[in-house]
Amino acid sequence: MFSEKDFIAGQFNTIETASFEWSAPSNIALVKYWGKKENQIPANPSISFTLNNCKTITKLEVAKKSDVSSFSFDLLFEGKPKEDFKPKIQKFFERIEKYCPFLKEYHFKIDTQNTFPHSSGIASSASGMAALAMNIMSLEKALNPAMTEEYFFAKASFLARLGSGSACRSIKGQVVVWGKHAEIDNSSDLFGVEFSDIHPSFKNFQDTILLVDKGEKQVSSTVGHDLMHNHPYSERRFAQAHENLSQMKGVLSKGNVDEFIKIVESEALTLHAMMMTSMPYFILMKPNTLEIINRLWKFRTETHIPVCFTLDAGANVHVLYPENVKEKVLQFIQDELVDYCQKGHYICDQIGDGAKQLN
Structure with a gap:
C-alpha cells in the first residue's frame, strides 16, 4: 500500500x-x-x-x-x-x-x-x-x-x-x-x-450514452463539489455512499443485476438531489432527461429486460445493460429515445480495460 x-x-x-x-x-x-x-x-x-x-x-x-x-x-x-x-x-x-x-x-x-x-x-x-x-x-x-x-x-x-x-x-x-x-x-x-x-454477468456490460445536451453546464462540477461543504444532507449522503459501495461489492461479485439496477439508479438520482438541495441550488437535468428515464422505466416494466440508467453531473443519460440484450435495447433506443437526444446523437460504448500505451 x-x-x-x-x-x-x-x-x-x-x-x-x-x-x-x-x-x-x-x-x-x-x-x-x-x-x-x-x-x-x-x-x-x-x-x-x-x-x-x-x-x-x-x-x-x-x-x-x-x-x-x-x-x-x-x-x-x-x-x-x-x-x-x-x-x-x-x-x-x-x-x-x-x-x-x-x-x-x-x-x-x-x-x-x-x-x-x-x-x-x-x-x-x-x-x-x-x-x-x-x-x-x-x-x-x-x-x-x-x-x-x-x-x-x-x-x-x-x-x-x-x-x-x-x-x-x-x-x-x-x-x-x-x-x-x-x-x-x-x-x-x-x-x-x-x-x-466481477461476475460474468457484468463482463462486456454496455453503456449507450444519450446526448441530451451538448452545451457547457451552467454550474461546473468543481463548484458543485464545493457546495457539499455546508450542505444540510452531506453527512448522511457520505454515509449512504459507503453503504451503497458495500452492497455494490457483493452485487458485482455475485452477478445480481436486479440489485445493481436499484443501486445505480438511486445513486444517479441522489447525485442530482444533492444539487437541487444545495445553497445555491441548481438543476442540471433537462426535460428530455426525465422523459428518457420515464420511458426506460416503462420499457423495463413491460419487457423485464435488465436495462437501467445512470447520470453524471449533467443532462446526458448513460443507458447500462448486459451484452446479451444489446440488440433489443438498441432497437428501443432507436424507436423511442433518440428523438430526445440533441440532433439524435448518442454514443455506443462498453466496459474497457483502462489506459493503453500506443508506441
Whole structure:
C-alpha cells in the first residue's frame, strides 16, 4: 500500500529527448463521488465502470532545456493550438511538481485529441488528465528504469487525481474503486484501485450514452463539489455512499443485476438531489432527461429486460445493460429515445480495460 511520501521522487537519470503516446478512457461512476476535501481528496468513496470507446489520445514529446525556472509546454488539441486549455495544464504541473521535480527540466509538446466530440457533453477531463498522467509516468520510468509496474500505475492514478478527481479511475481496470472503504482491500483516497471480483454477468456490460445536451453546464462540477461543504444532507449522503459501495461489492461479485439496477439508479438520482438541495441550488437535468428515464422505466416494466440508467453531473443519460440484450435495447433506443437526444446523437460504448500505451 503506497502512501503520499512514496510518490515523492528521488534521484533520476538524464535523457535529452523522448516521445510517448497513451490513450486513456472516460469512466462512469456507479456509486458517485460528490464533495471533496483539500488536495483532491474525495469526501466519500466511489466505484466506476471504465469505458472503452470514449477516450483521449495524448502524445508527449519532451526535450531537455537549460532554463529550469519555470514550466514550459506547447499544447495542441486535435492538431491546433488550444490556449484556453493551458491554464489547467499549468495548474496541474504546479500541483504535481512536488512528486515530479524533473518537470521544469524539460519542454513539453502535448498533442491531444478525443475519440468523441469535445462539445458532446461527455466529461473529457477524466480521460484527458489520465492520458497526460500516463505520459508523465512514462517519462519518469525512462528516468528511473528500476520502477515497478505496480508503482507506475499507482502513481499515474495519484497524479491523474490531482488534475481531475475522477481521472484516477481511468488508469487501470474494468471496475475501479477510489476512496478509502473498510471492505475494499487496499482502497485509498490517494488513487484508484482495480476491483477484480466481477461476475460474468457484468463482463462486456454496455453503456449507450444519450446526448441530451451538448452545451457547457451552467454550474461546473468543481463548484458543485464545493457546495457539499455546508450542505444540510452531506453527512448522511457520505454515509449512504459507503453503504451503497458495500452492497455494490457483493452485487458485482455475485452477478445480481436486479440489485445493481436499484443501486445505480438511486445513486444517479441522489447525485442530482444533492444539487437541487444545495445553497445555491441548481438543476442540471433537462426535460428530455426525465422523459428518457420515464420511458426506460416503462420499457423495463413491460419487457423485464435488465436495462437501467445512470447520470453524471449533467443532462446526458448513460443507458447500462448486459451484452446479451444489446440488440433489443438498441432497437428501443432507436424507436423511442433518440428523438430526445440533441440532433439524435448518442454514443455506443462498453466496459474497457483502462489506459493503453500506443508506441
